[in-house]
Amino acid sequence: MTKRVGVLAIQGGVELHARALERIGAHALRVLRPADFDNCDALILPGGESTTIAKGMDRLKLWEPLGAFARSGRPLLGTCAGAILLARESRLQQPLGAVNGLGGVRQHPGTLGLMDVVARRNAYGTQVDSFAAPADEGAIPALAGFRCVFIRAPVFEELGPAVSVLARQDGRPVLLRCGSIWAASFHPELGDDPRLHALWLGRAASQARPAPPPAPHP
Amino acid sequence: MKSEPRESAQSLELKVGLAEMLKGGVIMDVTNPEQAKLAEEAGAVAVMALERVPADIRREGGVARMASLAVIEGIQKCVSIPVMAKARIGHFVEAQLLDALGVDFIDESEVLTPADEAHHVDKHGFRAPFVCGCRNLGEALRRIGEGAAMIRTKGEAGSGNIVEAVRHLRQVNGDIRVVQALRKEELFARAKELGAPVELLQYVHTEGRLPVPNFAAGGIATPADAALCMQLGAEAVFVGSGIFKSEDPAARARALVHATTHWNEAEELLLASRGLGEAMPGIEIETLAESERLSRRGW
Numbered sequence: 001m002t003k004r005v006g007v008l009a010i011q012g013g014v015e016l017h018a019r020a021l022e023r024i025g026a027h028a029l030r031v032l033r034p035a036d037f038d039n040c041d042a043l044i045l046p047g048g049e050s051t052t053i054a055k056g057m058d059r060l061k062l063w064e065p066l067g068a069f070a071r072s073g074r075p076l077l078g079t080c081a082g083a084i085l086l087a088r089e090s091r092l093q094q095p096l097g098a099v100n101g102l103g104g105v106r107q108h109p110g111t112l113g114l115m116d117v118v119a120r121r122n123a124y125g126t127q128v129d130s131f132a133a134p135a136d137e138g139a140i141p142a143l144a145g146f147r148c149v150f151i152r153a154p155v156f157e158e159l160g161p162a163v164s165v166l167a168r169q170d171g172r173p174v175l176l177r178c179g180s181i182w183a184a185s186f187h188p189e190l191g192d193d194p195r196l197h198a199l200w201l202g203r204a205a206s207q208a209r210p211a212p213p214p215a216p217h218p
Numbered sequence: 219m220k221s222e223p224r225e226s227a228q229s230l231e232l233k234v235g236l237a238e239m240l241k242g243g244v245i246m247d248v249t250n251p252e253q254a255k256l257a258e259e260a261g262a263v264a265v266m267a268l269e270r271v272p273a274d275i276r277r278e279g280g281v282a283r284m285a286s287l288a289v290i291e292g293i294q295k296c297v298s299i300p301v302m303a304k305a306r307i308g309h310f311v312e313a314q315l316l317d318a319l320g321v322d323f324i325d326e327s328e329v330l331t332p333a334d335e336a337h338h339v340d341k342h343g344f345r346a347p348f349v350c351g352c353r354n355l356g357e358a359l360r361r362i363g364e365g366a367a368m369i370r371t372k373g374e375a376g377s378g379n380i381v382e383a384v385r386h387l388r389q390v391n392g393d394i395r396v397v398q399a400l401r402k403e404e405l406f407a408r409a410k411e412l413g414a415p416v417e418l419l420q421y422v423h424t425e426g427r428l429p430v431p432n433f434a435a436g437g438i439a440t441p442a443d444a445a446l447c448m449q450l451g452a453e454a455v456f457v458g459s460g461i462f463k464s465e466d467p468a469a470r471a472r473a474l475v476h477a478t479t480h481w482n483e484a485e486e487l488l489l490a491s492r493g494l495g496e497a498m499p500g501i502e503i504e505t506l507a508e509s510e511r512l513s514r515r516g517w
Binding site: 009010011012013014015016032047048049051052055056059080081092096097121122125126127128129130131132133134149151152187190191 | 223224225226227229231232233235236238239240241242243251258260261262263264292294295296297298299300301317320321322323345346347475476478479480
């Protein structure tokens with residue numbers, strides 16, 4: 001059956017996720033409202049600017065509905081900014097300068113706290129430090145050699161015991177999993193490799209959600 | 219050094235990648251840290267660090283250059299969202315300075331006084347991606363050929379008048395539709411007419427879009443202006459003077475972000491458009507002398 005996968009469409013790399021999903025035979029839906037989530041078998045929080053997306057989530061009152069979606073056991077994937085939003089906490093690499101007595105602390109986006117990890121934002125630097133590189137050897141076999149594109153990327157730190165590492169790059173964890181929730185600090189939607197989307201949708205779905213009992217025959 | 223094939227920020231894919239992440243957002247012109255904080259707080263997806271907003275450049279005249287390093291660094295230190303800055307057309311040393319400063323995007327902009335009347339910057343060798351303005355498909359593809367990772371309309375900066383941005387959006391998208399209707403062998407002559415690299419024109423013919431994101435800029439003053447650009451096919455918007463030359467910049471900034479997310483929902487646009495106070499004063503384009511039209515700069 002074709003899976004319907006929502007992509008949160010407040011801002012960011014929505015279209016590229018939709019394209020990757022279509023390539024693996026899933027049906028992509030742009031979603032903005034809690035009622036839209038009911039139509040989704042799985043959901044992606046895309047990359048973009050985490051502060052901008054978080055403010056959109058405030059306005060659209062999406063925090064609680066997204067938590068409820070995750071608790072329903074349906075697969076949830078956050079990439080880059082989306083991964084920051086899934087984390088227990090987001091921190092900045094460097095504290096922001098104070099302006100008129102307003103420090104940087106308030107500037108952090110709130111997070112959903114769905115994955116027991118700290119996301120350190122812009123940890124590699126600005127755009128001039130962005131890069132792409134293959135995942136380290138030792139990633140799960142289905143993702144061997146996956147090319148990871150890091151754009152103003154966060155770094156995952158202080159992983160909790162329930163969080164498993166599916167891939168590393170240069171020794172750092174870059175793809176995490178906690179039950180049906182996956183978080184990537186890179187952009188699997190950039191480039192032509194749909195393996196990660198397929199794996200997330202197939203594997204996470206089958207483990208988190210047993211197939212429904214067959215409908216009774218008339 | 220590792221032996222693995224690591225690509226640096228000079229790769230066009232990484233530059234376009236950041237442009238992709240800015241889609242659906244509002245990039246706001248700011249001239250100091252207070253304005254930058256206000257923009258970030260309102261939900262801006264990036265800020266453009268400037269010495270003066272276009273409306274003031276227009277009013278005060280003189281040579282407009284890259285912002286001072288103090289202005290740019292002050293803004294970089296106080297926000298976590300991407301910081302862009304403008305270099306003069308063809309001024310590759312201003313671009314080198316911005317690259318060394320680690321800005322997230324360089325706008326090779328007609329809003330500043332051009333430094334070269336024949337050549338734009340060769341944008342390939344930089345780590346920072348570039349955005350350039352255009353009025354039509356040929357100009358867009360020339361800039362992409364030079365290495366631009368994002369294209370925006372030129373609009374008429376600092377005018378508060380959306381008519382030029384609309385003209386440029388319609389022109390680029392109309393030009394694309396015409397190219398799509400051509401036969402393959404007709405693309406060579408069309409490339410010559412447009413003054414565009416033929417490989418890029420072939421991409422447009424096959425894909426029906428530019429190879430990089432296409433944003434709107436120049437003259438956006440209201441949430442309805444932003445939504446108009448989005449409905450005409452822009453993928454994000456730049457707002458220059460429209461915020462800080464209006465009566466209530468914080469409310470207007472939030473409203474522009476709101477309208478850009480919900481560009482196709484009239485009910486949301488209605489909400490975004492209420493209670494904003496006065497928009498910036500506008501200028502009728504016909505009253506501008508040819509020499510005062512910033513959109514005519516570049517080629």
